[in-house]
Amino acid sequence: MRLILASASQGRLGVLRSAGIDPVVRVSGVDEDALAARLANASPRQLVTALASAKADAVVAQVAREYPNGVIVGCDSMLHIGGELVGKPGCADAAAQRWQAMAGHNGELITGHAVVRLDCGVRTASASGAQATVVRFGTPSPEEIQAYIGSAEPLQVAGGFTLDGRGGWFIDGIDGDPSSVIGISLPLTRRLLAEVGISVVSLWS
Numbered sequence: 001m002r003l004i005l006a007s008a009s010q011g012r013l014g015v016l017r018s019a020g021i022d023p024v025v026r027v028s029g030v031d032e033d034a035l036a037a038r039l040a041n042a043s044p045r046q047l048v049t050a051l052a053s054a055k056a057d058a059v060v061a062q063v064a065r066e067y068p069n070g071v072i073v074g075c076d077s078m079l080h081i082g083g084e085l086v087g088k089p090g091c092a093d094a095a096a097q098r099w100q101a102m103a104g105h106n107g108e109l110i111t112g113h114a115v116v117r118l119d120c121g122v123r124t125a126s127a128s129g130a131q132a133t134v135v136r137f138g139t140p141s142p143e144e145i146q147a148y149i150g151s152a153e154p155l156q157v158a159g160g161f162t163l164d165g166r167g168g169w170f171i172d173g174i175d176g177d178p179s180s181v182i183g184i185s186l187p188l189t190r191r192l193l194a195e196v197g198i199s200v201v202s203l204w205s
Contacts, residue, residue, distance in 0.1 A: 006059040012183040020204040028055035048112030051076035068121035079159030081107030125196035131185040133176030
């Protein structure tokens, strides 16, 4: 049984490797913006879970023949802050506006998770859920914000910040699961794997 990570996120890959699993990586290619637009009335948890499920589902056809006995894990993260749900800034201007709004405030980083089990190349079980963690943002100076954005690190990560990189300097604390803030909740993933009949220890390298 191999674990296939349906994500290009280096943060998620790093969390899994540090926790004893060296996954196969397959990027889903799901158009997140288009799917989110179709789910405009969904709650934050419903939206990230739907996106995670779409990513896992998209990878099934890619890996069913190569890894007929495997489990696919899809994830999606967004930051809920000030009544708004935000994803990746994508550009420096958006990241700067995001940090001006986040500085000194609390937000909720929500990560949707989905697992799909394959046996003999056939989908036999699936499970999904979401994990939310409160993030307490510090108040970096304008010069610090500019330098952070200049590093390009925040442009392609949910909420425009990282916990395990340079952004960690500007996070005062969290209330909840740190692995979820990085992109994949180890406790929730373990529970979802158990729902589809897989013990996480059987996947350890």
